[in-house]
Amino acid sequence: MRNTLSAPRRLAAAASAAALGLTGLLTAAGPAQAAPAAVPTCTTGSLHLSMGRQDPGAGQLYQPVRFTNTGTRSCALRGYPGVSVLDAARRPIGAPATRSGAGYGTVTVRPGRTVTAVLHTTNGPIGGPCRPTGSYLRVYPPGSYRSVLVPTRYRVCSGVFQVSPVTSRSS
Template sequence: MFLNTRLLSRRGLTTGLTVAAAALATAGVAWSTTATAATSAPAKTSRTSAALRTCAVNDLYLSMGRQEGAAGSLYWPIQFTNTSTSACALRGYPGVSVLDTAHRQIGPAATRSGSSYATVTLAPGHSASAVVRTTNGPIGGPCLRTGTYLRVYPPASHTATLVPARWTTCSHTFQVGPVNTDGSI
């Protein structure tokens, strides 16, 4: 487990994208920097999906998006940005739990929302997200202590990243959705 402190500089990201474009051009593949942020596609045949590797923790920069509230709930996307020089894929749910400043877990880990999901292909420099949800206050039960970090295991990973995030779980509700490109939980 490591604290996510890597910063994406515009220069570093541009350099990585330039290297990736050159590598693809050498391989005879046309590539544009205006490509979509990520693609969500149904699972491919085993022959095609075997060629695309799963994103490793070292390939990803994790950060928090913008919190939003709606209908008594609080939603906060965890963003997964591919910082490597090649495309990789994420499929399924991340593991998420709340930690205090001493890195002790507060309450149970997030449960899965039960939403359907597809494989998300991340080109270098592009992002996808998984949304965490709790109630917006003690609606059906008490709130736990406020945490300092979210411990996040990307899908198919046994290595976690600590993402700085002040999070309070309320009413015994802490859910996470699958990694996707549409912001759903």
């Protein structure tokens, strides 16, 4: 005989049967199956952020922000990090990075693995001046309200400051 009860109804029937002491009804309702555990979002406590190698070319400058999972369990990142350049006193220099790129998916980061988001600016004052060189990047990992300060010298030029979504590429 085929079980026609939906999962929520099977659980309700099992709970009712248990409350009434009708253990035979539990078998008819079918065993309750746990939903697969979702991979939790990475937190700043389980991530180490660092900068990858700059890739200059044709007047453009690309540099990855590296997100390394230092935890003991896999975690997930989805979307764009928030990124701002800060001076030595940790004050913002100009506006935060704007988003660039098309669609994105969820990236699972296994323990010890690294994923990246890429920063883009110009390699000097091509279409406008450069901002002062910063001493830190303030980075909010996707889905986080907590930031991480990454010590690095970074200069935004020509009004171009963009960040890509996190991808599984490591650099």
